[in-house]
Amino acid sequence: MKALVVFYSLEGDTKFIAETISEELDGDIVEIKPVKQIPTGGFRKYLWGGKQVMFKDKPDIEPINVDLYKYELIVLGTPVWASRFAPVFNTFLEKYQIENKKIALFCCHGGGKEGKTFVDFKEKLKANDFVGEIAFEDPLKKDKEDCLLKAKQWIRAIKKHL
Ligand SMILES: Cc1cc2nc3c(=O)[nH]c(=O)nc-3n(C[C@H](O)[C@H](O)[C@H](O)COP(=O)(O)O)c2cc1C
Numbered sequence: 001m002k003a004l005v006v007f008y009s010l011e012g013d014t015k016f017i018a019e020t021i022s023e024e025l026d027g028d029i030v031e032i033k034p035v036k037q038i039p040t041g042g043f044r045k046y047l048w049g050g051k052q053v054m055f056k057d058k059p060d061i062e063p064i065n066v067d068l069y070k071y072e073l074i075v076l077g078t079p080v081w082a083s084r085f086a087p088v089f090n091t092f093l094e095k096y097q098i099e100n101k102k103i104a105l106f107c108c109h110g111g112g113k114e115g116k117t118f119v120d121f122k123e124k125l126k127a128n129d130f131v132g133e134i135a136f137e138d139p140l141k142k143d144k145e146d147c148l149l150k151a152k153q154w155i156r157a158i159k160k161h162l
Contacts, residue, residue, distance in 0.1 A: 001162055002070055003027030007077035008088045010049075011040060013108040013139045018077045020151045021106070025073070025159065028066070032088045035060040053082040058091040066096075073102045073131070073162065075155070076121060080107050080135075083115025093124050104158055105133040106151070132158045 003025040007018035015031070022029040036059065038048035052059060068074070078085040085107070103125055107117045114135040122130060134154045139147035 001072050001159070003073040003075065004066065004068070004071040005029045005075040005077065006032065006066075006092070008032040008034075008079070008086045009077075009108075010038065010045065010079055010086070011140075013136070013141070014077050014079050014106075016139050016144070017106060017108060017136055017147065017151050018075075020148055021075055021077070021155045024152050024155045025075070027073075028071075030064055030066050032064065032092050033062040034088050035062060049081045049086070052087040053084050056090060057087045058094060059088055061088055061091050061095075064092075064096075068096055068098060068101075071101065073104065073158075074098060075104045075106065077106045077108075078117065080109035080112065080115055080117050083112065083117070084120055085117045089121075098125055099127040101128050102131045102162060103128045104131050104155070106136065106154075108136045108139060110138055131162065 004027055005018050005022040007014050009015035038045055078089055105118050105121050107114050118133045136147045
């Protein structure tokens with residue numbers, strides 16, 4: 001089974017989980033990179049990011065060289081922004097039609113849980129089969145080892161049932 005992990009990460013938490021899952025799947029991994037990253041320091045990131053979510057922005061992203069056709073399982077990972085997925089996924093999902101795939105979703109949040117993140121993904125990706133979802137609380141700042149283990153166990157269980 002060919003698997004792909006697609007993720008965006010502002011501060012590394014989602015990247016850490018994405019790489020862990022990709023290694024476990026022995027698959028491919030793609031990072032969505034906005035052309036213009038929002039500022040990371042202090043409170044400004046919440047203003048910029050929150051505004052992008054509110055206005056349903058589609059920030060320009062760097063070109064991605066991937067042929068989704070060859071993958072059976074696609075894992076999507078995002079940080080939670082204002083209770084939703086990061087706006088670069090609006091751009092990604094518009095550019096890349098994802099249909100008839102097995103989809104697993106994960107997110108990293110700062111303690112507010114996933115909010116509408118998974119609901120919104122499912123709404124946008126209706127023509128797919130959802131095989132799992134999981135949320136992590138700030139893996140790099142909280143319990144990194146625990147999150148690592150949780151991520152590995154989660155994806156192993158999904159793999160086993162496919
Ligand atoms: C713009 C912005 C909005 C956020 N909104 C939420 C939120 O609604 N709920 C929450 O629990 N965490 C929120 N966070 C915290 C991040 O989801 C959390 O720190 C996550 O682990 C960061 O992932 P990353 O390191 O991959 O960027 C927000 C962070 C940013 C930058």
